[in-house]
Amino acid sequence: MRLAIENLDVSLSGRPVLHGVGLTLEPGEVVGLLGPNGAGKSTLMRALAGQIAASGTMRLGKDDLAALPPTVRARLLAYLPQSRIIGWRLTVGDLVGLGRLPWRGFGARLRPHDTEIVSRALELMDVAHLAHRPATELSGGEQARVLAARAVAQDTPVLIADEPASGLDPAHQITMMRALARLAGEDRAILVSLHDLTLAARWCDRVVMLKDGRLAAEGPPEAVMTAGNLASIYGVAAHITRDEGGLILAPTGLTEGGAP
Amino acid sequence: MKPLALNLALALLALALFLASLAVGPAELGLSESVRGLFAGGGEAASIIMREIRLPRALLGLGIGFTLGMAGAVLQGFLRNPLAEPGIIGVSAMAAFGAVAVFYSGLAGAALYALPAGALAGALAAVLILMALAARNGSTLTLILAGVALSSLAGALTALVLNLSPNPFASYEIIFWLLGSLKDRSIEHVWLALPLMAAGWLLIALSARAIDALSLGEEAAASLGIHLARTRFLIVAGVALGVGAATAVAGTIGFVGLVVPHLVRPLTTRMPSRLLLPAGLGGAALLLAADVAVRLVLPAGELNVGVLTALIGAPFFLWLVVRARREVF
Numbered sequence: 162m163r164l165a166i167e168n169l170d171v172s173l174s175g176r177p178v179l180h181g182v183g184l185t186l187e188p189g190e191v192v193g194l195l196g197p198n199g200a201g202k203s204t205l206m207r208a209l210a211g212q213i214a215a216s217g218t219m220r221l222g223k224d225d226l227a228a229l230p231p232t233v234r235a236r237l238l239a240y241l242p243q244s245r246i247i248g249w250r251l252t253v254g255d256l257v258g259l260g261r262l263p264w265r266g267f268g269a270r271l272r273p274h275d276t277e278i279v280s281r282a283l284e285l286m287d288v289a290h291l292a293h294r295p296a297t298e299l300s301g302g303e304q305a306r307v308l309a310a311r312a313v314a315q316d317t318p319v320l321i322a323d324e325p326a327s328g329l330d331p332a333h334q335i336t337m338m339r340a341l342a343r344l345a346g347e348d349r350a351i352l353v354s355l356h357d358l359t360l361a362a363r364w365c366d367r368v369v370m371l372k373d374g375r376l377a378a379e380g381p382p383e384a385v386m387t388a389g390n391l392a393s394i395y396g397v398a399a400h401i402t403r404d405e406g407g408l409i410l411a412p413t414g415l416t417e418g419g420a421p
Numbered sequence: 422m423k424p425l426a427l428n429l430a431l432a433l434l435a436l437a438l439f440l441a442s443l444a445v446g447p448a449e450l451g452l453s454e455s456v457r458g459l460f461a462g463g464g465e466a467a468s469i470i471m472r473e474i475r476l477p478r479a480l481l482g483l484g485i486g487f488t489l490g491m492a493g494a495v496l497q498g499f500l501r502n503p504l505a506e507p508g509i510i511g512v513s514a515m516a517a518f519g520a521v522a523v524f525y526s527g528l529a530g531a532a533l534y535a536l537p538a539g540a541l542a543g544a545l546a547a548v549l550i551l552m553a554l555a556a557r558n559g560s561t562l563t564l565i566l567a568g569v570a571l572s573s574l575a576g577a578l579t580a581l582v583l584n585l586s587p588n589p590f591a592s593y594e595i596i597f598w599l600l601g602s603l604k605d606r607s608i609e610h611v612w613l614a615l616p617l618m619a620a621g622w623l624l625i626a627l628s629a630r631a632i633d634a635l636s637l638g639e640e641a642a643a644s645l646g647i648h649l650a651r652t653r654f655l656i657v658a659g660v661a662l663g664v665g666a667a668t669a670v671a672g673t674i675g676f677v678g679l680v681v682p683h684l685v686r687p688l689t690t691r692m693p694s695r696l697l698l699p700a701g702l703g704g705a706a707l708l709l710a711a712d713v714a715v716r717l718v719l720p721a722g723e724l725n726v727g728v729l730t731a732l733i734g735a736p737f738f739l740w741l742v743v744r745a746r747r748e749v750f
Contacts, residue, residue, distance in 0.1 A: 207640070210640075210644050212640055212643055212644070231643070231646045231648055235644065235645050238644075240640070241641075242638065242641055242644070244640065246501075246636075246638030247636065248501040248635065248636035248637065248693075249498075249691045249692075250691050251690070251692060252690070255691075259633060259637060259645065260645075262630060262634055262645045262646070263646045265630075308637070308641075315645070
């Protein structure tokens with residue numbers, strides 16, 4: 162299902178945060194959302210998830226995203242917020258099972274079909290072995306993967322994940338990105354915000370770079386993750402090399418004048 | 422523990438305590454005598470005692486305990502805060518103030534319904550104020566802060582009424598009512614409170630999915646298709662109806678709503694919706710037990726049940742705060 166937004170403006174408490182942002186997300190691709198802190202990445206994701214009011218057009222397939230009833234939207238678009246909240250001492254299995262909420266009847270238990278999707282989500286995020294542990298007693302990185310599994314269990318054509326890889330060890334950062342790539346392989350559209358440039362360059366089919374609430378660059382990583390763009394958008398100088406897996410980007414210092 | 426087994430066990434416990442509540446009182450009635458009094462017609466003493474004194478008292482204990490336990494469970498789930506209780510949104514304090522205002526105006530003696538009606542008006546005012554505030558700024562934190570402010574205001578107004586009270590006897594009557602009791606309530610009180618409490622249970626039950634989703638925070642819950650404003654309405658209205666009606670007929674009974682969810686939670690999966698029914702049943706059992714206890718401990722003077730629940734509840738609260746530092750919820 163194609164997600165297309167045009168001319169998106171968002172203001173928070175009267176302060177404009179996004180200015181005329183346009184973006185499309187095709188089924189089967191992982192799109193990385195990049196940009197410095199405060200560029201508007203989370204705001205864009207929250208607007209897409211219907212958490213904050215936005216003006217402009219947002220279409221999901223043929224539907225107006227903003228006009229969809231919340232329960233219908235929840236079956237089409239999953240959103241993984243940046244804040245990682247686990248309220249009660251739920252087991253990992255029960256917590257991930259909450260992802261099936263939009264598909265469940267009132268008060269109904271999980272059907273075998275739901276259980277299957279939940280265990281697949283647990284496998285995908287490499288937390289199946291933790292299924293019976295209380296989620297509150299896991300490490301931060303484990304909790305991040307458990308919460309990501311919750312969003313995956315929603316089994317939606319579109320997944321929007323706000324910094325799912327932050328705080329993960331290198332192996333699990335790769336696990337996370339590989340999981341997103343696999344989901345895209347099932348013809349889902351994935352939008353993921355990232356701070357790790359190499360991770361974005363190697364795992365995203367396309368990257369979108371925001372700066373000061375505006376679209377600054379957009380295209381395949383090889384085309385847009387250039388020294389020039391990194392300097393003008395992030396204000397960093399970077400050492401850029403490549404191997405067979407794609408680009409390797411290491412920020413080495415600030416450019417003249419420091420961070421923008 | 423399996424949910425069904427837990428609910429069954431708690432229901433049996435509540436039933437046993439309900440029967441115990443029917444069996445205890447200053448009048449010395451044998452078991453067969455009281456059963457006959459309950460079901461046989463006629464105007465014998467046993468029948469009057471059972472039907473007009475003990476049955477309303479036991480029914481109110483059951484209904485009010487259920488309401489307080491369920492209200493505590495839903496608020497803790499909704500606010501994602503283990504220290505939440507029905508009093509936190511200001512409804513019981515406003516209901517108490519409404520009743521006190523009726524006392525002060527002298528209308529209390531005029532009609533049986535005047536006092537409960539005053540309390541319900543107070544609870545309703547609390548809901549309207551909370552809704553107006555929550556509609557302007559949708560966050561859960563606003564609701565808690567508004568509830569705390571409302572409680573303080575209602576407390577201050579109650580103190581003002583006591584201060585201005587024309588004679589010491591009136592103050593004494595008000596204070597005694599505020600302490601909370603199930604004593605000397607009639608079946609009319611039951612008919613007044615029970616439908617409102619049942620409506621409250623229904624509204625709370627409708628929010629079950631939402632409080633599960635809210636374990637993940639408001640953003641994630643909204644992304645799971647939960648309508649947050651509707652949820653807030655269901656819960657505030659449900660708690661206000663139930664607790665307002667409970668306060669209207671029994672005065673303020675504290676700590677049941679706070680304590681019971683914590684007692685029952687470890688026996689559940691900790692999924693907030695799965696706590697609602699056990700907490701209700703546990704609340705009924707606890708209040709009935711406390712109400713039996715006050716009749717046994719001081720048969721002559723009779724302690725107010727609200728005093729006993731506070732006496733048990735406050736130390737428990739303290740223990741909870743100490744334990745909360747080790748994150749056990």
